[in-house]
Amino acid sequence: MTDRESVRDRKGLDRGALRADLRAAVPDATAALVITAGIFVWLYARVREGTSATVEIMPFLADADTYLMYWLCQAFGWSAMLWAWLTTMLGLLRSGRQPRWFPVPPARLERWHRSTSLTTIALMFLHAVFFFTEKARANEDGLGMVARWGKAFVETFVPGAYPSGTGKIAILIGLLALYLAIPLGLAYYFRARLGARSWRALHRFVLVVYVLSIWHTLLYSSNVWFDGWPRTTLWLLQLPPALLLLTRLLVPARPSDRGGALRKRPLALTLRVGAVVAVAGVIATIVVVAVSGRDGGRAHGVDGAGLNVTQAMVWTGLALFAVILVVAVGVARRMERRQTERRSVPRGKADERAGQFTSETQ
Template sequence: MTSSPAQPASEPAEDHVAGKRRPTLRSDLRASVPDGLIALAVTGAVFALLYARILAGTSSTVSVMPFMADAEKFWVYFLSQAFGWSALLWAWITVVLGLLLSGPRPSWLPLSGQRLERLHRTTSLNTIALIAAHALLFAAELVRADTAGWFSALATAFVETFVPGGYDSGTGKIAIPIGQAALYLAIPLGLLFYVRHRIGPKTWRVLHRFVIAVYVLSVWHTLLYGTNVWYDGWFRTTIWLLQLPIAALLLVRLLRPARRSEKLRGPRTHTGSPTGWVVRLSGRLAIVGVIAALIGVIISGADGGRTAPPADTSSSHVHD
């Protein structure tokens, strides 16, 4: 399960434009329809690709779970995978847009700040929808595969999909709770934007900063549990590569914050507490370290994947 809905760290320009109404969840849901249709089209294309690779026997999923070579029988699982990948893509887009909005905006960007903010909100809402579809289809596959009565199967699927610690098989013991954490944090953090006038902009900004943690959890869940990136190789390394723009934009955001109060001055001219200065400096150094680690992973190819089994054998690992 993946997610990372995010809103800009600064108060949206639409709130301050004369004659403009504050964005509401209803208006943004309507505006999110075109973006949602594109997301569904992308999901359909990913599903077709996954399905074709299963039929051709070239998918890593078949190596991890040989019994899933029957694409017609397990199509719900592959559809869940497709929604997971599109959710991760939309989460990536949402975070990139959020970082562009909260930091110095590039002059080459063709969209106005107001249009960029609205696009950011609609991709955020669609990310939540894609995550929900990913999780629900995963639960549906568990129900389909369960030989117990429908009520028992439904209860078991709910526990294994939505209750932390409920899934107790293989890598899922760790990966599923990580995905659940991302899901359960992403929904309130994304929707809090629409009540920020009630909780206060300062509180909202503080809570909103946890969105980047949600995105990290989402990527972590994917790398741990995504059978398509189970083994070492270019596909898994690409996932790591896509994190470089996120880390770079976050570093720019920290080095050149939109608010003067967030700038890192010298320790003698810093107006806050010494602890605050140390925390700000540590955050910037940590991101530099992350970028260096990402570059090291990409260059070396040591991306944490498993070694693929020989071509003439199948893995006995059951990743259900």
């Protein structure tokens, strides 16, 4: 590597880390493909046997061979959901205070987290790609090839363009999850340009991607359309990450997020308390759903209620999320500049400048 390339890497993309993580993701992605194949076979068999909830909702999908790409889309969606859960768990384990008896060292947890994150993004993308190919295959409007593929691309990849049913909201939410996962998930490889604090601030928001993915699955996945054990199982799977997040909030790993240091930053303390209350509410909801077996989903033989969320609500939420993200990164960058400035002060003048900045522990 030349000096010029080395400088560019330090200021921009960390190519070395990305290449290493891509190599590390090969066995991980291979396992994901094997599991996806298993899910596809299971879904296909259920269609052939007439036991698929999806076919109960949409009888025209009973021809499993004709709609192979749709079932591949479903299979990749479920493996993406599984890998999103896995990488979220690894990330929360890595970011918390690990007990001495924990069998996996932090560095290995971090490598696993990064490789599973890359696999998750790829699975999410393939989930969308097979939905696109299925839409393009079904030429219901008698369109030519170019128009058919163009219409399918718009409805699949343009947020808010899907025209009908629950997909008006669910596909919008799924696309937002995909498009947020890419910058938030890959921000690690630009941390030299972003700065350590800014990168951490960005990376914390990746939990929103997981929440959107769960929402997309519960709202749209026809495999868990009805109340019952599939939906209850999906809810129960959210209990471990919710408990880990609560532990992470109550017992933070970083000294700057604890006790006295946090009390000196009223806004951060307020946000932390609000997050603890919200996560505790989620845990209580999961327990109620698991006990009752009902979460407001559709019931067999009963017409479901109409959508209670509009696209305007989703876009408003996204705008609010963007504002919060920008403010958080702005605060992180300001704190990083102050720390850099403090370190650049000559040692003899340190006492004169010490009172101007808040001490922060990296």
